[in-house]
Amino acid sequence: MTATTKMNGIAAFNKALHIAMEKDPKVLVLGEDVADREGGGVVGFTKGLSTTFGDDRVKSTPIAEQSIIGAAIGAAIGGYKPVAEIMLMNFTTVAMDMIHNHAAKLRFMSGGQTSVPMVITTLTGAGAQTAGQHADHLEAWFAHAAGIKVVAPATPADYIGLTLSAIDDPDPVMIVMSMMTLFGPMEVPDDQGPIPLGKANVLAEGSDVTIIAYSSTVLTAFQAMPKLAEAGISAELIDLRTVSPWDRETVLESVRKTGRAVIIHEAVKEHGVGAEIAAVINEELFGELKAPVRRLGAPSCPVPFAKVLETAFLVSVDELVETVTATVK
DSSP states (O other), rough: OOEEEEEHHHHHHHHHHHHHHHHOOTTTETTTTGGGTTSSSSSSTTHHHHHHHTTEEEEEESHHHHHHHHHHHHHHTTTTTEEEEEEGGGGGGHHHIIIIITTHHHHHHHTTOOOOOOOEEEESSSSSSSOOTTTTOOOOHHHHHHTTTEEOOSSHHHHHHHHHHHHOOSSSSEEEEEGGSSOEEEETTTTTOOOTTTOOOOOOSSSSSEEEOOOHHHHHOOOOOOOOHHOOOOEEEEEOSSSOOHHHHHHHHHHHHOEEEEEEEEESSSSHHHHHHHHHHHHHHHGOOSOEEEEEEESSOOOOOOOOHHHHSSSOOOHHHHHHHHHHH
């Protein structure tokens, strides 16, 4: 039996960084407040790293997101493997030029001669009343940018496995850390190794409908599964893990079996990742579908601050159960 340790997503990500930095002296960490003298990150993501590996490899920066990404790009081109923390995902907008026009494109612009093996980590997600400028899920923006991979862990084990793979990837990878995935402890194998990017995880097998989720909505779907079972619905649950490139083969194989699909994400529904997945399912399986593909996501508005509005902004367990039931029945 594999030995396990209970930990939350914060501890799991921290463990992944320790593993990567012990393995490879070229792995660096930089970002606002990441060193121990500033507290080891806003929620403790990098706690203990500067004490263990020194200030040369763990650097707290000024509040200057464009400079953080620019320095990481330069380090990556120079042979290092930087992990650059942008404290909150909304703040990636300050560094969009560096991320989209430089990090993501340098391999293409150099004819394949220059790779940029860097990781961008960023925290986001509604549920903690951080409001409209701190909680947006913007993964669709970056999934639309050729040259950058986007991963979205949902469990502590995935935080370790996907982070290790992201650091070893030869191209830029963004890790989207949703607030609601970070604090719930789960058992994690002590020998948890890398998890391949672009490979989904089938969390539950079913025959009536496929639920496709990632990040925080995997937890929502988990809570919905018993209610669906009580209603006599056999649901297959897929955690994408990686938003770009997403695992088309696993998704299409599942929907081909069930004939129905419901896609859920925390991001705004309009123009979201779910639209891309729904389009591919319709293109590939149109004649085999038993019902229209359904999408669930946030309304087209900023994340509210007031708790009652923030709760309404998020897709609820009951809303997911209602949508899945309507799709099947």
